[in-house]
Amino acid sequence: DTEVTQTPKHLVMGMTNKKSLKCEQHMGHRAMYWYKQKAKKPPELMFVYSYEKLSINESVPSRFSPECPNSSLLNLHLHALQPEDSALYLCASSPTGTSGIGANVLTFGAGSRLTVL
Amino acid sequence: GENVEQHPSTLSVQEGDSAVIKCTYSDSASNYFPWYKQELGKRPQLIIDIRSNVGEKKDQRIAVTLNKTAKHFSLHITETQPEDSAVYFCAARGGGFKTIFGAGTRLFVKA
Numbered sequence: 001d002t003e004v005t006q007t008p009k010h011l012v013m014g015m016t017n018k019k020s021l022k023c024e025q026h027m028g029h030r031a032m033y034w035y036k037q038k039a040k041k042p043p044e045l046m047f048v049y050s051y052e053k054l055s056i057n058e059s060v061p062s063r064f065s066p067e068c069p070n071s072s073l074l075n076l077h078l079h080a081l082q083p084e085d086s087a088l089y090l091c092a093s094s095p096t097g098t099s100g101i102g103a104n105v106l107t108f109g110a111g112s113r114l115t116v117l
Numbered sequence: 118g119e120n121v122e123q124h125p126s127t128l129s130v131q132e133g134d135s136a137v138i139k140c141t142y143s144d145s146a147s148n149y150f151p152w153y154k155q156e157l158g159k160r161p162q163l164i165i166d167i168r169s170n171v172g173e174k175k176d177q178r179i180a181v182t183l184n185k186t187a188k189h190f191s192l193h194i195t196e197t198q199p200e201d202s203a204v205y206f207c208a209a210r211g212g213g214f215k216t217i218f219g220a221g222t223r224l225f226v227k228a
Contacts, residue, residue: 041221045217055214105163108160110159
């Protein structure tokens with residue numbers, strides 16, 4: 001399995017809802033990432049987990065809450081979002097992300113397209 | 118932190134011509150430079166990458182060059198085909214986990 005799988009593909013939620021995005025990989029990668037991508041813009045890093053520990057939080061608002069239950073799964077919990085949070089949320093993984101050939105090569109999932117009403 | 122600038126933002130070429138996309142980075146500690154292709158509605162996919170100990174790398178019609186002194190790296194696509202039409206992102210990464218992307222180049226290949 002050489003893929004990163006994200007669910008759901010599409011999500012529409014109101015500003016008072018609580019929802020979660022899910023990401024799964026079975027490549028044995030130990031670093032997992034959440035990126036946010038607005039239309040016609042590059043992916044922007046939100047969070048990085050390394051060996052199931054949060055390594056980077058790019059000053060993301062607390063209405064986004066990441067969780068890494070195990071080395072294969074990554075969740076993004078959403079609560080009280082704003083319309084400007086509407087975007088494509090991309091999950092990615094890399095072998096380790098620290099050093100070594102191929103360690104930091106990102107494999108992206110297909111993304112979850114979020115619309116906040 | 119790292120900043121990556123990418124030019125041009127849009128590039129239109131005739132089928133069979135070459136396309137060149139250029140990027141500059143700011144952090145001299147960056148040592149890994151991937152290029153991603155993103156088709157409309159699809160995920161970014163790695164097409165080629167280069168590490169700081171190498172000046173040039175080629176894979177069929179795609180090549181990347183790196184000038185560490187000038188902090189420049191470029192993507193070269195030869196014999197372009199309509200299926201090369203997409204958005205291309207350069208990126209730079211240092212010793213940590215942060216892969217920082219350029220703003221993207223929308224490439225149109227006209228048949």
